[in-house]
Amino acid sequence: MRHGHITSVGMPRLASKPQAITASPIRRIAALLDEARRKSDIISFGGGAPSLPPPQEVVDFLVDFLKNNPQKSVAYGSTRGMIELRELIAQDLKKYWGVDYDPKDEIIIVNGGTEGIYLALSAILEPGDEVIVLDPTYLGYHEPVKLLGGRVRTVPVTVENGYQPRIEDVKKVISPLTKAFILLSPDNPTGRVVTEEFVRGLVDLAVEHDFWIVFDAVYKHISYGRPTPWVDSFKGARERTITINSFSKEASIPGFRLGYVTAPREVVEVMEKIKQYVSLAPDTPGQIAMIKFLESGIKDRYLQEVVIPTYRKRRDFMYKCIQEYLPEAKTSLPEGAFYFFVNIEEYLKAMGRDDEEFANRLLYRKSVVVIPGRYFGEMGKNHIRMTFVSEPEERIEEGIKRMSAYVSSYM
Amino acid sequence: MRHGHITSVGMPRLASKPQAITASPIRRIAALLDEARRKSDIISFGGGAPSLPPPQEVVDFLVDFLKNNPQKSVAYGSTRGMIELRELIAQDLKKYWGVDYDPKDEIIIVNGGTEGIYLALSAILEPGDEVIVLDPTYLGYHEPVKLLGGRVRTVPVTVENGYQPRIEDVKKVISPLTKAFILLSPDNPTGRVVTEEFVRGLVDLAVEHDFWIVFDAVYKHISYGRPTPWVDSFKGARERTITINSFSKEASIPGFRLGYVTAPREVVEVMEKIKQYVSLAPDTPGQIAMIKFLESGIKDRYLQEVVIPTYRKRRDFMYKCIQEYLPEAKTSLPEGAFYFFVNIEEYLKAMGRDDEEFANRLLYRKSVVVIPGRYFGEMGKNHIRMTFVSEPEERIEEGIKRMSAYVSSYM
Numbered sequence: 163m164r165h166g167h168i169t170s171v172g173m174p175r176l177a178s179k180p181q182a183i184t185a186s187p188i189r190r191i192a193a194l195l196d197e198a199r200r201k202s203d204i205i206s207f208g209g210g211a212p213s214l215p216p217p218q219e220v221v222d223f224l225v226d227f228l229k230n231n232p233q234k235s236v237a238y239g240s241t242r243g244m245i246e247l248r249e250l251i252a253q254d255l256k257k258y259w260g261v262d263y264d265p266k267d268e269i270i271i272v273n274g275g276t277e278g279i280y281l282a283l284s285a286i287l288e289p290g291d292e293v294i295v296l297d298p299t300y301l302g303y304h305e306p307v308k309l310l311g312g313r314v315r316t317v318p319v320t321v322e323n324g325y326q327p328r329i330e331d332v333k334k335v336i337s338p339l340t341k342a343f344i345l346l347s348p349d350n351p352t353g354r355v356v357t358e359e360f361v362r363g364l365v366d367l368a369v370e371h372d373f374w375i376v377f378d379a380v381y382k383h384i385s386y387g388r389p390t391p392w393v394d395s396f397k398g399a400r401e402r403t404i405t406i407n408s409f410s411k412e413a414s415i416p417g418f419r420l421g422y423v424t425a426p427r428e429v430v431e432v433m434e435k436i437k438q439y440v441s442l443a444p445d446t447p448g449q450i451a452m453i454k455f456l457e458s459g460i461k462d463r464y465l466q467e468v469v470i471p472t473y474r475k476r477r478d479f480m481y482k483c484i485q486e487y488l489p490e491a492k493t494s495l496p497e498g499a500f501y502f503f504v505n506i507e508e509y510l511k512a513m514g515r516d517d518e519e520f521a522n523r524l525l526y527r528k529s530v531v532v533i534p535g536r537y538f539g540e541m542g543k544n545h546i547r548m549t550f551v552s553e554p555e556e557r558i559e560e561g562i563k564r565m566s567a568y569v570s571s572y573m
Numbered sequence: 574m575r576h577g578h579i580t581s582v583g584m585p586r587l588a589s590k591p592q593a594i595t596a597s598p599i600r601r602i603a604a605l606l607d608e609a610r611r612k613s614d615i616i617s618f619g620g621g622a623p624s625l626p627p628p629q630e631v632v633d634f635l636v637d638f639l640k641n642n643p644q645k646s647v648a649y650g651s652t653r654g655m656i657e658l659r660e661l662i663a664q665d666l667k668k669y670w671g672v673d674y675d676p677k678d679e680i681i682i683v684n685g686g687t688e689g690i691y692l693a694l695s696a697i698l699e700p701g702d703e704v705i706v707l708d709p710t711y712l713g714y715h716e717p718v719k720l721l722g723g724r725v726r727t728v729p730v731t732v733e734n735g736y737q738p739r740i741e742d743v744k745k746v747i748s749p750l751t752k753a754f755i756l757l758s759p760d761n762p763t764g765r766v767v768t769e770e771f772v773r774g775l776v777d778l779a780v781e782h783d784f785w786i787v788f789d790a791v792y793k794h795i796s797y798g799r800p801t802p803w804v805d806s807f808k809g810a811r812e813r814t815i816t817i818n819s820f821s822k823e824a825s826i827p828g829f830r831l832g833y834v835t836a837p838r839e840v841v842e843v844m845e846k847i848k849q850y851v852s853l854a855p856d857t858p859g860q861i862a863m864i865k866f867l868e869s870g871i872k873d874r875y876l877q878e879v880v881i882p883t884y885r886k887r888r889d890f891m892y893k894c895i896q897e898y899l900p901e902a903k904t905s906l907p908e909g910a911f912y913f914f915v916n917i918e919e920y921l922k923a924m925g926r927d928d929e930e931f932a933n934r935l936l937y938r939k940s941v942v943v944i945p946g947r948y949f950g951e952m953g954k955n956h957i958r959m960t961f962v963s964e965p966e967e968r969i970e971e972g973i974k975r976m977s978a979y980v981s982s983y984m
């Protein structure tokens with residue numbers, strides 16, 4: 163009756179599903195980074211946290227607010243979040259994406275994109291339901307689906323195709339059990355922004371086969387060329403789309419755990435019910451800060467003058483360095499998000515190593531952190547993910563030179 | 574195939590369990606309070622949020638930290654929370670309750686007590702498992718148990734017995750399916766602190782029948798006489814107890830959504846895995862503030878000089894007023910938490926109303942907010958919950974005088 167490997171003598175049983183899910187990729191990345199911190203002169207292409215400070219005006223505003231209204235700053239809020247913030251979010255979504263949402267009924271503030279995904283999946287999944295994701299994809303989709311009793315089906319994407327998914331590949335995995343498709347655009351780990359054509363095809367399939375689209379738009383403002391298509395603006399999409407948004411990347415405030423979800427009012431209602439018992443309410447000080455961020459033009463300036471120029475320069479520079487110093491690597495210039503997903507098969511073959519061994523050895527030998535591609539899915543094998551947000555240009559060059567020196571000795 | 578009442582035309586199906594849970598009591602309370610805010614001269618015995626400002630030194634510290642380290646203040650943290658904070662928590666628990674916890678493996682920071690409960694139940698419950706709670710009890714236990722596919726069994730407590738549960742009543746509902754008992758002490762809504770004898774008996778039953786004790790200790794420092802027994806300090810309890818703690822009540826910072834859970838390391842490990850996909854990490858600024866709260870003696874001073882004297886005075890005063898102005902009401906002097914749970918059966922009989930109608934009418938007629946007892950369980954019918962934290966003494970008297978005037982007209 164006991165699970166020997168997890169339960170101590172005398173302890174009652176634990177639930178089986180959470181034991182079956184894996185925490186390992188995230189833990190292994192954390193372990194890599196912990197290890198990295200102990201070494202000197204580490205160059206990190208690892209963690210994907212925003213590396214810029216939050217907008218100074220927002221910090222100043224929050225500091226003043228805390229000083230002048232300490233009790234109000236840390237009071238309980240409602241489960242859906244402050245209506246003032248939801249109204250500003252509705253205006254912001256209208257301005258950028260041309261779509262109208264009712265701030266009262268179609269927007270709910272959540273404790274980060276992670277809670278957004280969890281609540282959305284909780285609101286729609288029955289045990290046995292299937293959820294389609296791309297492969298490779300973000301680490302955080304497979305396990306919550308499994309926790310909720312669902313099953314993941316994958317659609318492969320490859321560097322040869324610029325990591326763009328193809329509708330014909332989606333069709334192959336649709337079944338009567340298909341309940342949702344999760345679309346992340348711009349994407350982690352590939353930096354891909356999907357095409358209008360793909361979204362059109364996906365929405366048609368969703369209508370035809372009656373499934374939800376969970377549109378994860380947490381990187382929506384981190385793009386360097388054309389913006390991501392907005393799923394809700396496609397005919398037929400609105401009543402079957404749940405869109406996940408985060409302030410973490412746009413405002414560089416991941417520690418506040420603050421995001422929001424738009425969805426049909428019936429879905430928001432169910433998500434709110436679940437959220438009452440999962441986290442009760444979003445963070446109050448973070449909401450106060452984000453009201454300032456949205457209401458005063460700070461967001462536009464911060465994105466256009468600080469975030470995008472900084473990240474774009476580093477992206478272009480990293481691309482040049484990869485091409486120059488790692489000529490056998492294959493990658494695709496990211497149109498958004500923070501990452502290059504790099505196929506290093508040629509080097510791995512010569513070295514007789516897999517991508518995980520490569521990442522471990524590279525850290526040990528050259529003090530450079532990269533993330534093994536296999537952590538993002540079966541198709542991620544023989545790849546590595548490299549973020550360009552953590553290091554300035556000269557360190558990007560130095561890091562890639564070290565990688566080059568390391569692989570050259572085998573070629 | 575569609576749930577007509579919740580799904581719009583064209584919308585794919587939603588999950589069934591979240592639709593089956595109820596959000597109504599919390600919503601109805603929120604609606605009462607919203608209504609209340611629109612009226613003038615409302616006296617609130619309703620919401621149980623701390624009414625004191627957080628400690629000024631903690632606010633000052635956070636303000637300075639934000640000013641001097643804006644980026645660090647809002648950076649991602651790890652899923653278990655900052656190790657510095659966990660170490661201070663371990664020292665604090667040792668000091669107050671004499672129990673040793675390993676800060677690395679037996680403590681996890683959570684996004685408020687609510688997330689603590691949710692993660693704890695997620696870590697242990699299988700569909701079909703039974704969870705025992707007292708009746709009346711906190712609103713937030715039944716629904717997460719149901720969401721996770723479990724079933725709630727209840728043990729009645731009554732004002733005649735000072736709302737103390739009896740071991741023989743617990744025995745009556747234990748079955749082979751019993752997976753956990755949730756114990757809240759000090760209690761919401763009754764203010765009861767359980768006896769050592771009850772905890773001893775409960776732990777013996779948990780050992781004998783192999784179930785978990787989820788000890789909800791969010792009000793642990795809000796007590797006016799003897800402190801709550803600490804479940805973990807009873808022989809045999811440690812390996813089957815998960816303890817939920819919150820900073821919301823102790824530090825008056827509910828808006829930061831910050832608490833922590835102690836449990837056997839195997840449970841913490843599973844909770845961490847689930848938390849990675851539910852909320853990723855706790856709030857960073859809140860953790861910084863709570864490091865200050867714990868490390869510098871502020872907590873002791875704040876509790877002993879501000880929180881407890883303020884609330885105790887109001888408690889004693891409200892007790893006197895209830896006895897004087899509502900002589901037919903029966904209640905029990907709360908030993909902890911924020912609330913009187915008042916049996917008003919005699920008045921309701923005379924009025925021909927139930928407790929919910931009473932609360933609605935009282936607000937409409939006399940602008941006084943109380944919470945209907947039925948929201949806390951079947952046994953709560955004919956009761957009302959009255960908090961003494963929201964109003965100062967003269968307003969407490971005024972409010973109860975209004976209640977008296979209202980019921981007198983029927984007697």
